[in-house]
Amino acid sequence: MRPFVPEPPVIARPRRRLRHPDLIGRLRRAREPEPAAQPRPDDGSLAAACAVAGNVSSPAVDQATTPPAWLDRARSWLAGRQARGDDDGEAAAVGTGGEPTEQACRAAVEAVAEQDGLVLTAGGAAERARLLADELSGFGPLAPLVRADGVTDVLVDGNGRVWTDGADGLRQTGTILPPERARQLAVRLLHRAGRRLDAAVPLADARVDGIRVHAVLPPLSGAGPLLSLRVPSRRRPSLAVLAEGWPDGERWQAAVQHLVAAHATVLVSGATGTGKTTLLSAALGEADPAERIITVEDTLEAAPAHPHVVCLQARSANAEGAGEVGLAELIRQALRMRPDRLVVGECRGAEVAEMLTALNTGHQGAWGTLHANSADDVPARLTAMGALAGWSVEALTAQVHAGVDAVLHLRRDAAGRHPVSLAVPVIEEHGAGLRMLPVLTDVGGRAVRGPGWDVLAARLKGRGP
Structure with missing residues (x-):
């Protein structure tokens, strides 16, 4: 009988546990082919995007922007890290509200580069980290243009x-967004500002990082x-700086200062x-x-270089x-906040009634903006908006004549953006009805005095220092 000889024990080698981001990275490297070389590829790098931004003055060949493969994997790496945050305390580095920190973006970029066997320079890693931050919480492929x-x-x-x-x-920049x-x-941008944008609410307007964002979805x-x-x-130009670029700027500057x-x-x-808002x-x-x-606006834009500015912004209705x-309610509230000057940005409708009422309750020195083709067209615009509030022509005429001292009209032409008419x-x-009496009018690049000069001087007599 053959003696029993026990077989050697099978030693099981411990299997390396693949973390979620590592697994995603390997799968994507195995399945996604490298993009073919293009004559002018937009590979999603910040350098390529800046090349487009640096040439915004001349059209380029249309080039669709698609995020590079490493960008999706870096996003997945961050998602996996945030999911593990409860276990290993890494969520703080990822940030709150879905916005990654600079440290987290840098770590994601370096982790993906290591998986690819790439060695990034400090500048290259910083560029990729910046692009990742733009894609996750900034303006994405439009960020270089916004910064230009x-x-x-x-x-x-x-x-x-x-x-x-x-x-x-x-x-046209030559860049195309699918x-x-x-x-x-x-x-994503509207969601950051607390606004909803979907099929039920297909248009929205908000302020994101100081930039006004307006979006409209199909089918609208x-x-x-x-x-x-x-x-x-980036720089808030003073009146003196603006006037340097105006035809006969010294005279227009003196008029605005007065x-x-x-x-x-x-x-x-x-x-x-x-x-308009810049001026x-x-x-x-x-x-x-x-x-x-105190400024009242649909979307905050006015930014006076002044030590005491209080800003109020309108809010749209929610999904329900x-x-x-609206602006009308904010104007009423602003009057209870002891304003020395009330600023209403862009009257478009019935809120003009609240504004004109406020101007006739002792709040002199107010400023506002509105769209019009010329200073002579302003009475018609005000009449149309007053009709929306149920005001008659006679009522609006009396309120405007008593409350509005002057209209300053701007134009954009070969000479740039500059005043072309001051009227009372x-x-x-x-x-x-109302008509506009010219005070100053741009004629061939010179500010020419009109018949309204003495009328305005009489209205403002005794005011100011």
């Missing part, structure tokens, strides 16, 4: 084409999502993009530092149709 000098607007049309506006006018990516970016927008970003200047010092109530009119902010920067300025706080509202001879 001289850009005042970044626009995405229904076909995904990206445009910029600035000193050189409207220009519809789904444009929609995701719009939804037609082919694809529309995205409009209004980028404020309006502020005399506590004149002024409406700044003009088309979109003519610099309003610069003018209010000339106000006495001891005064209290509740919670709306007066009652028509037959007693019904």
